[in-house]
Amino acid sequence: MSEVLGDFVGDWHALVMLVLAGAIPNQIWRMLGVWLGGGLNEGSDLLLWVKAVATAILAGVIAQILVEPPGALATVPAVLRYGALVAGFATFLLMRRSILAGVVCGEVVMLAGKWWLG
Amino acid sequence: MPLPPIDSPTWNSTLRTFGWGMRSVTATVLAAVLFATYLGIGALAHDSHFSLAWTLLSTILVWAGPAQIIVITTLGSGASVVQSAIAVTMSAVRLFPMVVSVLPLMRTPQTKRRQLILPAHFTAVTLWVECHRFLPQVPREKRIAFVNGLGCGLLCISLSANLIGFFLAANLSQTLGSAILLLTPLAFLFSTARNSKGLADVLALVLGLVLYPLASLMSSGLDILVSGVVAGTIAFGVHKWREGR
DSSP: OHHHHHHHHOOHHHHHHIIIIIIHHHHHHHHHHHHHTTOSOTTOHHHHHHHHHHHHHHHHHHHHHHHSOOGGGGGSOHHHHHHHHHHHHHHHHHTTSOHHHHHHHHHHHHHHHHHHHO | OOOOOTTOGGGGOHHHHHHHHHHGGGGOTHHHHHHHHHHHHHHHHHHTTOOHHHHHHHHHHTOOHHHHHHHHHHHHTTOOHHHHHHHHHHHHTTHHHHHHHHGGGTOOTTOOGGGGHHHHHHOSHHHHHHHHHHGGGSOGGGHHHHHHHHHHHHHHHHHHHHHHHHHHHHHSOHHHHHHHHHHHHHHHHHHHHHHOOSHHHHHHHHHHHHHHHHHHHHOOSOHHHHHHHHHHHHHHHHHHHHHHO
16 A cells, blocks of 8 residues: 555655746746736737747757657657657648647557558 | 526526536637647656656646646756756746736736635636636626636646546557657647747747757757757847848
């Protein structure tokens, strides 16, 4: 029983890291929004720059998952990982920016490719 | 499932309003996207060696998909707490204008600031979009209860998806496990592309994708921050330059 609980919780160090690296740096901005209210101009240059950097960081993380894949994704050949993303993106654009259509197509291409390669 | 008319007595009960908010998650396709996203996050956390409690807590405490995949990917690949915190906080700045623009929709002169903390916590892109869609159909003085219900509903969907994704990653064959892991980059790329309206956003997305592999060759440990700041600044610069001409 204690082993099951131990597996569920994992190590405490990681939970502290989650609060320090994940929860606090994220929540600061929501709480700032509550306290400051309408004091900021949405079209300001600073906010525009921050938004661009945030988008690029997220894009970088997406690239990182594909270039240095974790766990089971590492068993998929690189060509197939990139191919699935490109095919999915093309479908997304063709289907009037449907996220669902893009995701389904990307998945189908990856699975079909993996099956075909054996 | 349509909401009751705005003058219906149903709205008098706060609990029933909360219930209507919660049930409204069934009336949105975004819930399906959210499910797929959190299924992927659950699998990603599992394969990056985080525990189930860690995964569920990250969804409850952070409640922002991009910040969660950043924290999982950076901490999982051995970055320091400071590096991940900087990357997370950059990704979270966008929540500030979202909160600032969504709270006035539910505020009344009697509203206390502490009543807005929970709606602010639930604010992320999905809730933000749905608030603009649903709130005009809800009496103003009941909107906080409705939003809390909607937020709880979305959270339940995400936690279930995390749980399923985590166990699927643990028990499925490698092929299906990799299919679930692939959900994260696909869903995030397309939802970000969908939200990219201006030139600065589109350029930041494309340059961010292209520059990360280059930055990772330097393996400075700061790869994600370097590529993000460089790509974002170039995108912003090009936008300003075009605007100035």
